[in-house]
Amino acid sequence: MTADATPALVEEREPAAGPRVRKGSSYPRYLAGKVAGAAVSLLAVLVTSFFLFRLIPGDPVKTMTGGRQVSAEQLAAYRREFGLDLPLWRQFTDYCGKALTGDFGTSYQFRSPVVDKITEALPNTLLLTGTAFVLYTALGIFLGTRSAWRRGTVGDRFNTGLALTLYSIPSFWLGLLLIIVLSVGIGPLPGMFPTGGMESGGKEGFAYVADVAHHLVLPVVTLVAVEYGQTLLVTRSALLDEMGSDYLTTARAKGLRDDLVRRRHAVPNALLPTVTLIFINLGRTVAGVILVETVFSWPGLGGLFYQALSVPDLPLVQGLFFVFAAAVIVMNTLADLVYPLLDPRVAR
């Protein structure tokens, strides 16, 4: 869970049970099923996001006015303004109705449409998590493949050991250490990177890009460090599962070179669990990385969510929660749609 990296090792064996759908179904039917499932899930998320946060004790309107002197009439007026005077079910139907048209209400604390706040922060989050995602996925797959192929060697043991170790490190802690070491600088080591934020501001063109890239380094390094292990381990064990397979012996018997056996035969077969993980990770990129965003003052969705929760800014919280969950659902569905392309056994 933390480190946004739930039992990684666990997911290893998941896909085998997951995407292998029953034989005999055709792709359109399969597709329709998946999409319908996703729609149901989205609806469920909408329901929960509405009701879950209503459990936060307290009167949203009093919270919104922050304890300033307000008369009962004014409070009532606010309630009316935000539709909080309606019976709960009406609030819910209104909310759903609007949500379906992309309107998640107005943030209590920022006084601007939730959608605006989200679209404002979304690119920042995507920049951070997207960059990290690409890097840790590539690194994880590359090292995982090598590790599996040379299992038992010193290199493999070092690789998995390091990955497991980094994987066990709390990301926020690593971030803090990196700030001390690489940002503040210790001893002879100069502080090379900014301590936080996404940009220094006031820059344009190439300087701007360079500036953002400069700010991006440490958070991305932190994320990559704690995340690549999962991909590595999943790839490695998926590949190991395939290693003993007869079709690899067949491939070798055909006279294929070792690396061709790996690239052409082993890896494509072992890809499914990794792909599942990749899509899960991709879905999570939107939820951002609350911790890393906090440590590095990155102006993303995670931080926004955390801020919104502490108020609590219900419309914003609900909207963000929905977006987070929707991203995962959409990605999962996409993954389901991609499987058949990767593995013809799926969806037939």
Add this chain to the structure above:
Amino acid sequence: MSLLDVRDLTVTYASGAAAVRGVDLRLDAGQKLGLAGESGCGKSTLALALLRLLPTGTRITGEVLLDGEDVLTMKWGRVRAVRWAGASVVFQGAMHSLNAVHRIGDQIAEPILLHRKATPAGAKKKTGELLEQVGLPAARADAYPHELSGGQRQRVMIAMALACDPRLVIADEPTTALDVMIQAQILRLIEQLVADQDLGLIMISHDLAVLADTCDRLAVMYAGRVVEEGPADEVYEDARHPYARALSAAFPRIGDPASRFAPQGLAGDPPDPAALPSGCTFHPRCPVALESCAEEDPVLREAGPERRAACVLVGRPADGAGEAHEKPDALEEARPSTP
């Protein structure tokens, strides 16, 4: 010079299991050799050893002369060239020997292209021909393995084995998992192909009856060793080695009153290749074991024209095998494995 000449081949797995222990075999072009023996006796290991396909850490000694060239001492590059082009394998369990994510056509064409036997277009054409040869429409090249039935997959494996026109085909239990009727189809197909192309064929099975029906010669393995070898019919009908005899007796002949209500088996458990019994490895289960069998490990010896068997009773002046044959009770009544 024979097509394949295996001399004193031993294979020991990294785990210490001596799966093949000193096997000598010869095979001429156009000949069909059957290799039988119970499960785990080392048949597949032997087959894999012929092309050096065993996992790293396995110790292999002896010689495997393929057209006079020793596979075991070749450079890897040469081994790869020999693989499939010189000798190909139809693996046990075609279900798993095909790569599930590639179309079968591509899989068949892969060795063709790899060994540069044809251009991509040529390979495609050849793939179609091969498929038709094994009785599948060429259009099925676009299918994925899971879209085929077990018998069809086995045919694909056979087509693939023939892709580079090898001189030798090793078929490892090509019919074991199949229904009787499909088994018959496949066997017929193999026989026909061998006859047409003048290949050397090694066919592995534990079904002695099937091998006897298909092959010219038959070798029976027990615990990593060939214990009997000879013309197929003779070995099946009249085996010299007690194990081979027990094995052939296990296949009832329908209509033969002797086997009606008289199933025959062989008591005892197969030996553990990591801890083989002393002396003749078969002696703990042997109904005609002598005391000396516990110490002396007999080598293959002549047991008639073109026949060899590894039993102390074979080739004795008072032909032990014959003697055992006169006491069929020793084998006939299958007994529970109680001491």
Add this chain to the structure above:
Amino acid sequence: MTTTTDTALSPRALARQRRRASVARFWRQYRAERAGLYGLTALALCALLALFAPLFVGSDVSSVTDAPGRPMQSPSAKFPLGTDQFGRDLLGLVIWGSRVSLLVGLLAAVLSVAIGTLIGVTAGHFKGWYATVMMRITDWFLVMPTLVLAIALATVMSRSLTTTVVAIGVTTWPTTARLVRAQTLAVETRPYIERAKALGGGHWHIMSRHVLPNVMPLVLAQTTLIISSAILAEATLAFLGLGDPTVVSWGGLLQDAREAGAVSAGDWWYLVPPGIAIAVVALAFTLCGRAVESVLNPRLGVSR
């Protein structure tokens, strides 16, 4: 023990003997896993430390009023890891904190695995609408971004250890449920289930005698792995200020360190040890979990 002749044994004794034998076998195989041994050793040390913490640090390490040192002292002979902002001995606190971190990790994992196993086994065994509903729920939890959900739960409830345990437990069970269900489905297709049915065994018999023992190894491995992530999760929640501020835990120490400004003040001794402790324990559990998994799961064992 001398080998009593088999004939004299009662079924109960047989069962015990058998269990001993299987434990011994498990241990023999486990010993072969070097990483697992390291993990186990580290864990044993931690567990001992946590269990006997009262003996050598005493519960007053966390007392602010009789803190022995000055605030933020760097490591010295008296305070091997220095002191915190109240002047408390950090070594003592880290040791003391292991109790909460391990406890929360353990409880959360047990909760999570218990829910997951229950739902997984029943959903795998009973087909039909029950399974469909359960799996929908599971899937739903599965797609929730866990940390987000845990934060939300921790916010909704009051700040206490129970909250932390529940928040972690409630958000991490679906993976277990999915795994257990997959395993249950696999077990259910095994002929011995059919045999048990043919012998007259009912649902309860099949689930308790056949399915459960067969998913147990998975559950065991899963528990170990989840403990590891639960410890990380506890630290995360505490770090985000969602833990109980009055108990000493590793994550709480890290948050204290950050709130006290230890990072920019360069008081590494405040920051580094709890982090290392978390990483070491999480790693140890992960290593153990993987070792257990590879011992108990022959499929993985073969391929390694």
Add this chain to the structure above:
Amino acid sequence: MTMSPTASDVTTAPLLSAQGLYVTFPGRHGGPRARAVDGVHLDIRPGEIVALVGESGCGKTTLARSLLGLVEPTAGRVTFDGRPLEYSGRALKAYRKRVQLVLQDPSGSLNPRHTVYDAVAEGLRIHGYGGDERTAVAEALSRAGLRPPERFFLRYPHELSGGQRQRVVIAGALVLEPELLVADEPVASLDASVRGEILALLLRLRTELGLSALVVTHDLGLAWNIADRVAVMYLGRIVETGAVEQVLTAPRHPYTQALLSVLPEAPGAPVVLTGEPPDPSRVPSGCRFHVRCQILAGGEAARAGVTDACRGQDLEVLSGSGESQVACHWAVSPTP
């Protein structure tokens, strides 16, 4: 060699009887339903061994399972000892004390986490056996040929050879002292050399305990080895039945003939039926075998003038009684 110890006596009442049994499975994703068992009458008399043979996928296992009440038939009924089988949990439990199933795959039939003792005692525990469990288990094991039984008590399945595992499974069935044993491919996954041992055991149990048995197999040789009577199944239906000697030495149904002809040592040219096993979700009309029938293809049917009947006229379901019967227009036509 002695012959047929308890020859089938047509007059005794059957112990187990399937009457007009149909089992269909829902088709995949709206496809046509699979008629796995499609009208079967089958009687098993006390002390009789019946072999049910047929190629893969013809519905043998489904039939066996429905006899045990593990699948509920879509139509028709199973009677045991004259009483129809009830599908309530309690009735089934009582029934399953008297009828036992031995499955195809001995390794799979044993829970890898249960010792031999547990596996054998399981049935006793389920049925709340009152007597001395230990003695009962020991007895069952030794009867199944695992002697001395104590030596096997603590073994796990993986510590046993395939043959020993199958014996444990059989012991587990015997311990409840059943009246009937349904053995689904009892030796299919065993090595040829162990096969005979297990079959001999079944025969011995029949003589010692008077057990009746239905042995499901695709191996005709097995039927020859141990059965009194054989029923040949094709695509969910029994197409030929009768005493073993008669059916296997003088088959009347073209399908039985083909099956026998492809046996390696069979005399004459093998009749290799082309194509894959037929699909129970698309049962041809008329004689269900006609699409693959070599007699029809070879023109012999035409000579007998039954071509149209073969193609269009459904055949009667064979009655379950012991006498020799065949479901074939050509075979029953005056000039076969």
Add this chain to the structure above:
Amino acid sequence: ATPLAPASQQARAADDGKVLTVAVAQSVDSLSPFLAVRLLSTSIHRLMYEYLTNYDPKDNHAIPGLATKWESSPDKLTWTYTIRSNSKWSDGKQATAEDAAWTFNKMMTDDGAATANGSYVGNFKKVTAPSPTKLVVELKKPQATMVSLDVPIVPKHVWEKVSDFSEFNNDKSFPVVGNGPFTLTGYKADSYVRLKANKGFWRGAPKFDEVVFRYYKDQDAAVSALRKGEVSFVAGSPSLTPAQAASLEGADNIQVNDAPGRRFYALATNPGAKAKNGKKFGDGHPSLLDQRVRNALFRAVDREAIIEKVFQGHAVEGEGYLPPRFSQYYWKPSADQKLAYDPAEAARLLDQAGYRKNGDGKRVGKDGKPISYRVLCHATDPNDKAVGKYLQEWWGELGIGVQLNCLDNVTDPWLAGKYDLAFDGWSVNPDPDFVMSIHTCGALPATPEDTGATDNFICDKKYDELYARQLAEYDPAKRADIVQQMESRLYDLGYMNVMAYPNAVEAYRTDQIKSITTMPAKAGNIYGQDGYWSWWSAVPADSGGSSENASSTVVVVGVVAVVVLLAGLGGFAAMRRRATAEDRE
């Protein structure tokens, strides 16, 4: 030096000018003066817009802002402000009384516009601008804040076009028209706010060309940024921690400003929440209604220890209600009035009040149950949690349990009166009227449903009388005396126990800021002043030359080079492996 050398000396010249970068820990809630309530946003509005009046940085008295002078009618109901004619909007238009009138009128008529500062105009009857330089405000009843109307005056010609004031955030098009010392030129949520110096500002142009507020979620990151010179100033939220201050004190080129704060830090007691209509609500512990209990609790709080351990010297021990910084109102209890730290006396008081220890050493309430107080604390405030730990132990000694209830948002239980004690603290304005008013009965909510101005539901007749008297007193000295009497009363009541006056601990780089005005000038703070003095007055240091712009590019280039190098090495290694793999199988 290496290309990766730290760019420490950088008063960063963005394009051409000197930039003052301020690290802030708060995010902007809104840039609309009608909506913003957070300290950061209102400080920014100070820079963007001129208010009618301002506060003298030396002694906080009202001085001219947009208004050059003001006078009230004798009945204090009509106020006339003279608007200066030398203040121009940044788009060149003249700022006039019309703008001010429009601003106030908008707030009076539009609920959306009243969101943030509506309380100032709640009492206004009419606001008119008879001439461009004259603004007349008519009141319904006298209002003390007429010379401290902290309301940004916005340009009418710009804001007229806004349709929905409750949703307009003023953050879409830049530069934003204003007439303050700086003009808002850029804003990115949770990233930065940029303001450019207004060269034509009537009081004189600021010395820095630009002020940038950069958002750091993490205070440590902000401090690190200061150390590196990425920012010129760190305010802390609300102040730097002792550890940070201690470490910065030794650093080169960094000045730590440890100013006596304007805050008090107190322990509020729930006096039994009730509304003006007499309705009681909430669930405060009944024992707390006994003054002896409250005093006993406070006597068990070792303020010295709190100053020493929690604030580590960066605070002054709390006594009276108002911090010593406001010297004319500052009050201290006399020696015998003082509730000095004395646990034994505390125990005695509790015994006396009838709350005796039971067998387990726990004091039991009248209901026979052991007493355990719920203490409401701010989860985001480390001090609350730290002091809470001490309370647990101190009161534990007394036999009283403490349950720390730390929440991100305490508003709800607070307003509902669902707590026993709570950590409380207010920033005190130069005029103490507001912080005094929140303890009057008049501030109670009208009904439990309303939200009153009250802080923690204190309602004391005697205090209220004093409050009324000071309101009517126009002689500053006499008024101060009454205020002190109020403080004394509050002290005795024991509902508000001030534990400390935390210092405002902030730091800036002396190599970037040569001088900066604190407020009050002597030992004052820099961030969050009433007015724009600090940023307007800050003088850039001359040394700052190297531009981070360049250096960061260099660093990026360096990093890219390293990455490429590593990738190349990796590729090379992989190729070599490939070569050897030939012979592997």
